[in-house]
Amino acid sequence: MARVTRPCVAVLGGSFDPVHRGHLALADYCVKLFQPDLLRIVPAGLPWQKGGVHVSGEHRFEMLERAFAGYPVPVMIDRQEIERSGNSYTVETLQSIRAEIGSEASLVFLIGADQLKGLNTWHRWRNLLTFSHLCAVSRPGFSLDLSGVPNEVAEEFVQRMATPEAMRNTSCGSTCLAPNLQIDISSTAIRHALRQGNQPSALVPPAVLDYIKQHHFYQN
Numbered sequence: 001m002a003r004v005t006r007p008c009v010a011v012l013g014g015s016f017d018p019v020h021r022g023h024l025a026l027a028d029y030c031v032k033l034f035q036p037d038l039l040r041i042v043p044a045g046l047p048w049q050k051g052g053v054h055v056s057g058e059h060r061f062e063m064l065e066r067a068f069a070g071y072p073v074p075v076m077i078d079r080q081e082i083e084r085s086g087n088s089y090t091v092e093t094l095q096s097i098r099a100e101i102g103s104e105a106s107l108v109f110l111i112g113a114d115q116l117k118g119l120n121t122w123h124r125w126r127n128l129l130t131f132s133h134l135c136a137v138s139r140p141g142f143s144l145d146l147s148g149v150p151n152e153v154a155e156e157f158v159q160r161m162a163t164p165e166a167m168r169n170t171s172c173g174s175t176c177l178a179p180n181l182q183i184d185i186s187s188t189a190i191r192h193a194l195r196q197g198n199q200p201s202a203l204v205p206p207a208v209l210d211y212i213k214q215h216h217f218y219q220n
Helices: 021-034 057-067 090-101 113-121 125-131 151-159 164-168 187-195 206-215
Strands: 008-014 038-043 075-077 106-112 133-137 175-178
Touching: 008 021, 008 090, 021 038, 021 106, 021 133, 021 164, 021 175, 038 057, 057 075, 057 206, 090 106, 090 125, 106 113, 106 164, 113 125, 113 133, 113 151, 125 133, 125 151, 133 164, 151 175, 164 175
Parallel strands: 008 038, 008 106, 038 075, 106 133, 133 175
Antiparallel strands: none
């Protein structure tokens, strides 16, 4: 990647209920792609399309702090959605971050490519690209040919497609599809394992699993 002076912030949002090694792998992958100056992790407050969360925002914040402790690039666990009343909308979060970092910085929002299938149902989804770039990372079983993605989403992605380098050197408005993140871990499966009395130590960072056990989360 060419040397740049423009600052870059990469944003990873989600319920993180709980945070697991798949989230860390996604962060690692995108740090390599974009070399951000800051990785900003945004735990959802009330994710309106998911129908709630199992653990409070404060506890999910604490688990994220433990999961990303000692991370090789600067990390900020962003509290704005868990402190916001009402539903959490990604576009409002990105608008807030853009206002904070200014118009020149590169802002890259990271999602799993499978989320493109429902992107057109997100609140003001087209406005996401007014404030940030959008990088969709493919997971096992998801094709990068955009099959199964709504036409309006696929068209928007194709028209705005750029390389990670180009996105790193501009502020917002571009898209990319990043292949070959070979990890597929489900928070739902982790919660199920914990309810069954199992310890999914291969899927959850040790400090996070210790926190879960300490507070008896995800048990019947």
